[in-house]
Amino acid sequence: MNIFSDINFAFRTLIKNPKFTALTVFVMTTGLTLCIYMFSFIQGTMVAPLPFKDGERIRAVDMIYNGMTYQGTSIRVPDFDDLKKRVQSYEVFDAYDIGTVNLSTNDRAVKYTGHYVTENFFKISEAKPLLGRLLTNDDGLSGAEPVAVLSHTLWQSLFAGDADVLGKKLRVNTKPTTIVGVMPDSYQFPDAGRIWLPYTTTGVGVERSKSDYVAVYGVLKPEVTDEQANAEIKSLMAELEVKYPKLNSNTSARVWTIQEASMGDGTAVIILAMELAVGFILLLACINVGNLLFSRATEKGKETAIRTALGAPRSTIVMQMMWESVLICTISGVLAVLISGLWLEQSNRDLLEAFPFDPPFWWNMVITETSIVAAIVITLTTAFVTGILPALKATSGDFNATLRDGTRGAQSKSAGRLSKVIVVSEVVLSCALLLLSTGMVYSVHQQNSIDYGTTIENIFTVRVGLPEAEYKSLEKRQQYYQNIISSLQAKPEVADVSLTRTLPGNWASYENIAIDGVDYGKKPQYPSSNSVGVAHNYFQVMEVNLKSGRVFDSRDKIDSPLTAIVTENFVKKYYKDGDVLGKRFKFIETDQDWYTIVGVVNNVLHGQPTSLNIEKPTAFVSLQQTPKRFVSITVKTVAADASTVVGLSDIVTSVTQKIERDAPAYDVKTLRASIEERNAGMNFVSELFLVFAAASMVLAFSGIYGVMSNTIVQKTQEIGIRRALGADESDIYKHFIIQGIKQLSIGLVIGVPMGIALVKMLEQSSLAQGSLMLYIVIPALISAVIFMAIYYPVQRALKLEPCSALRYE
Amino acid sequence: MKTLIKLANLKKVFSTDEVETHALSDINLQVRQGEYLSISGPSGCGKSTLLSLLGLLDTSSGGNYTLNGHEVADINSKQRAAIRNKEIGFVFQSFNLISELTVAENVALPLTYRKDISKTQRHEMVTAALEKVDMAHRTKHYPSQLSGGQQQRVAVARAIAGNPSIILADEPTGNLDSKNAELVMSLLDKLHAEGATICMVTHDPRGAKRAERIIEVFDGRIVSDSIVNSDDIEEAVA
Ligand SMILES: Nc1ncnc2c1ncn2[C@@H]1O[C@H](COP(=O)(O)OP(=O)(O)O)[C@@H](O)[C@H]1O
Ligand SMILES: [Mg+2]
16 A cells, blocks of 8 residues: 555544544644744733844843842942953943933924933844934033934824934933934833933033942853853852942842843743643644544454454554544644634734733744644644554454454453553643643732722822923922822812822832841841822722821921831831831941831732732832922822713813923823733733633643543453352452552642642742642542542443443443 | 252343343253363354343343342342352453453453452462463563464453353353464363363364263354264264
């Protein structure tokens, strides 16, 4: 027989057994779809290099402080200047700054994030202006004419796409600035910018402790590895730590890709977890399909033996079986590419909706050539695994023994062993996978339902930034606070108003502190705390409970001694005896006076609800004592749910507009929305794992049930024999249940620790959370499936009279 | 001797897909303890069905079956299992050994369903049974590693391991060559000599000649029932 007739034969076999074909194709498609989707997702979001010539070598350099990575403008300018002089690993090592800028034309004012950049910034990101020119290093020299490059969006919104915009003026933070260029809509680096201004941030003439922070990036030399670059930056930062113990204590830095940085600290672990999960699912699919093909091959065992006896070479028989699995896997592979393509498109749309920011420009979640190649490789591998192994196994037996076998009907011994191995591996895989995915889903659920320590649903928020020049005076800032609170309070929809530097759920500044009376030695390892400035009525408006002492009041004036109100975490961490009122601490960096603790309130969660953040201490300080230009206004609505109040954002923005034209409101949304946006990424990943959990459950449970019940059906005759020998029904159940328990225990003994280990691995990045309940429920669920897979087939077999069971073929 | 088996107007009808097969009709038969019974007849006449009913592997469609003084119809399935286990030993044409179990385990199988036998007792009984069939040297082998004759000897050992009062053999030599058939038949002779009641289906005249009593079945009915001695066996079979 030649190949074509082999394929033809395999094809006819598949068509003749539509149920079998549909089942195997379904199982394989599920496994392959998840695999290809995941591959393209990881490839498209994290692995593929930035789409520039040197994209593969572009890195972000971010500060690590107290073990946590801070991204973006995280490196102090003098540190950057020192590093720039000494680093050897880079072709380009440069910085840019990010700042909120107030833009005003003659008729309107808006607030956007501006990028202060050098020539390098545009060069490595291959920027080409749509109109005019890019910024040069000369633009940044002192005394140069103030210039700006606009984004396509701003060009449209501020100048209605005016073709003669070049040379026109715009007030940037009240400074008249000439527009010299417009960028195309497609330009994003490292995220979507609105306006680019010359980099003028400098450490020269600025006290080290007062200096600004900048974002640092670089292009590695071709021969330098990430390990080398990281080792270098760490050792240089360690030297700075020795040189500036006070400022740089607990400070280091890391070098990573912009893609990694955008996904944050836990990226590597998430990717590993995802890869493991899809790997397991694919393995489950392969096992199931392989088993289906194999049990059919054994059913045809006699036929095969006869054909071998008649002289058909083994290779011919193996090839015919091979073609069947190649056909099944190819059909599944094509379906999987189509389905995962559609699914990726859907995910793209979902992410656009759910994410609080535009997805990064390098995200390319589509089926690319790489994913097609991967799909082909994966498909062929699975075809091989699911085809060749069962075929070899089915033809490897002594055909003479098969023909002679007096123990007819019963499974051959090795087939019996194989089905046990299959059940054990399905238990292991499904157990590990279910523990992992439910652990992730559970942690997201826990995090979404977590108590932030404040009221949430009836809070509406906007952020404002007072222009620097006009609000140098602290009294003016206080005046503004006063105005904004009383004007908003006058609105009928509004129950109360307060102010905070940092909303619950948002990142608070996490600062090194020193507790009065503690000697931190020569190489200080300072403790740290969130620092959050609030208006005096904040605790009352946000329903934060006072535990002891007092809240801020009129005693806390701008010229009276500094006071602070700390959370219970703070007390637990730094005042073990609980005696805290009247004690003092100070913030190291700002090196101000001592703060006296006057009150203790319940914990308020800042940042995402990870265990690290949940345990962080927080010190609230008075905005009256240290008035800041950037604050969030928290508006408590009369309605219980702020999202139901119609026109609230218009009311709030018009009030802010009226009080200070140059401080437009931004980030206008309910507090709930702002928290949910922050958790969007985590929710997305957890939803993905929910799909994994469902897929693994369907595959593993149907697989376990299929294998077990098939084993039992094949043992119908054995059941007849046992009954003839005097086994009653309970003996038969007992026999199979003991066998099941053996396989189950082996599976659980491997699978449960494996799953718990995976959960623990993710727990460190707060991506999963184990719970005793899950550790009990999941194994119980799997055990229930095993028992059902034993009980029902045995019950059916027992319905036969023993003599019919004996005749069963 | 005491009557062990008493069948009165026993009937068996198989109904499948509108086809009714009257496998057995009006069977009347008494078997006394210690008898050696041979059942013969053409293929499909109902011999195996009769043996299944005798061995409580199936239920009749009518008539009465009294086993050891008990009405079988009144016995629940648990008790039936216990009777099969203690009182009856089966030997099948196709041996029906369990391929995953060793020779010793196969033989021990019926004993494992008894609560009253200790492990050591069981071991002794298995060894004794295997010695009787001359297979004690193959205890650790699996059935597939044995010849057909050896497999059937193991099956016989399994049937007798629990010292049943009745041995039911359905064409025990049907799958064996004449040499092995002879061996198995002489085994049954020996068991009979030791007091076992044997009901054996066979259409091998050499097998039948060993029995004391020959039942002939035709189309689901007993058409002849004759006590014989070895001298006039040719006539009985003819
Ligand atoms: N489970 C069954 N279902 C339907 N018909 C059966 C069944 N078992 C036996 N028969 C029929 O009953 C008759 C007697 O069968 P059997 O006792 O096996 O014959 P023998 O053993 O004498 O060759 C045959 O016609 C057979 O087809
Ligand atoms: Mg028969």
